[in-house]
Amino acid sequence: MVPLSWYIMLSAVVFSIGVLGFLMRRNLIMVFLSIELMLNSINISLAAFSHYLQSITGQIMVFLVITVAAAEAAIGLAILMAFYKNNPTIKADEINLLKG
């Protein structure tokens, strides 16, 4: 039996990788992947706690997060596509139209 703390640590590690990726990657696709990574790390911990507490609520939350993540990825990629038509780049630091 794998103890709960391991799951939590795994989740923390994956989440940190996601955050670092989100902050440091310049490729927008990779940024999206980092977001997915963060969301999934949360899913891991939700599932682990659900099992640990013998409560189904956590798993329902996981489904909810997966749905939202799918929608978010769809919309995000669509925006990216639309943006790419006007401005052919997917480098995050070259997209700065809102610069003050």
Added chain:
Amino acid sequence: MKYALIPLLPLIAFMINILFGRRYIKDKAHWVSVPAVIGSFILAVSAFMDVKAGNVINIDIYNWIASGSFKVAIGFLIDPLTAVMLIVVTSISSLIFIYSIGYMHGDGGYYRFYAYLSLFVFSMLILVMANNFLLLYFGWEAVGLCSYFLIGFWFHKKSAADAGKKAFIVNRFGDFGFGLGVILIFLTFGSLEYTHVFGHASVIAGKTINFFGYDVGTITLICLLLFCGAVGKSAQLPLHVWLPDAMEGPTPVSALIHAATMVTAGVFMVARCNPLFDLSPVAMNTVAVVGGVTAIFAATIALVQNDIKRVIAYSTISQLGYMFLALGVGAYSAGIFHLYTHAYFKALLFLASGSVIHALHHAGHHDEQNMQKMGGLKKHMPTTYIVFILATLSITGIPLFSGFFSKDEILYRAFLGGGLGKFLWFLAALAALMTAFYSWRLIYLTFHGKFRGSDEHEHHIHESPKVITIPLWLLAFGAVFAGYVGIPPIFYEHGDRIGEFLAPVLGHPLGHGTHAEEIFVIAVSILVALAGWFIAYTMYLKKTELPQKLEARFQPLHKLLFNKYYIDELYSKTLVQPMLRASDKIFLGFFDGRIIEGVVNGVPSFIASFSRGLRRIQTGVFSSYALVMAIGALCIIAAMVFWK
């Protein structure tokens, strides 16, 4: 109260003309204003009859201001003094209104002219009918405003616009004093009602007030401050400079200002405040001296002027000097009597000179006001000539004409007024000599001799139309016969009807001279009138080369007089120029340029530079936002973990 309509009718005419004149009424404006002012005249006559029957009307119509103990009503007082003023103002205005139909015919601002004229008459009527000082002040200022409108009526002409401004600004100097006087009256008496103030005047006699460290009699200070206003409005030394320039306005306006609605306000006000002035010998002497000196001062200038209207303007200043002289020696009714006769012959002189100007203008003459370019108009304009002669006989004080009675009364009263009075009498008699001279000079230069313009112009000179000559005849009637209400008792007992009529308000002048003294004064005034006439006759009809010789002989003196003692230049150098320079350097350069603009531009530029710094935060790159967000989240978590 039907007499409230007296000022109201011209006000209504003003409203109608100013609101609908431009679009709808246009050149029919006189159909609004003339009936209104004639209606006022009829009501004024009925008010006069009422007063003559012994009624004094003093009624508050509307509570204007009520603030604690400060209460002012819009109320009218019609006593003998006001009744006389009402007759003068409305009768002269009616004739001038009718005259203007012909004179202003075809002017682009015809409706505007009648609107302002009506407002002018309204203001003056309020001024004379007020029963408290604040309403008097209102009329006083409104008259000044209207004079500005009308003197600058042809505002596209720079000289006219300047003259309007000058009249307004010069009057401001006097009105400042007048305003302070009214405030001081309120502080002293606690009320602005005539009846209250005059009733309590003797109570505060002898009280003093600290003024810049000196103890001054309160009454004296009040009187002198009020007199400041009179000096400005009635164009006395040293604030007379606006009146000659006011000639830039259309001639009917000059007539109105000089005869009925403006310059007489000062005389009226001093006469109205006679219970106050009576208590202050200092103020009385000031009034008398200013009047006497102005009389001779203005007369000397009039001797050499060439502009027909300017001569008459200086003559007005001089005649107003007589009126103040009379007030100053305590002969209030004589002053008002002269105001009344003067109104007729002065209005006549102006309207007749307007008739001359009108005729010359229509003949294509360009220098239409310069007497040196006139001459020989007698045969072209017989009516104008005759009424001019009548007015001149009257103003110079030839016996049996109205000016004689009133002027003689003043001279006699001055003569009785002790040492100072004798001196002022001498000045006034000298001024009468000059008056005779310049008045006849004007006639001879304008109407006698040969025309000094081109033949073609002369051919086109015609007598003015009936709408102009009929008012002239009516005024001529007044100019000749107006004086018969005040025949000196020496000729006809109980002849001084106007003096007796005014006595309840103005009192009887003090002192009685002997018959010998009175006859002496009369003889002197007749003598100087004839002497002045004779000198003018010799110089301008017989030996026409004489004026040039004299001019060459007394060149500096002539230049001094011709340039009006350089008073305008003096004011320009000492007051206007320094003021303009100070405005330019201090107010425009420093205060406006540095302080106002500094604040106005400084605040936005500070905000701009602040926000320029703030803009740097917005990089537009989302990863930096995310970094900040992550750091923020970390901080919150850290706080939650380590706080407690």
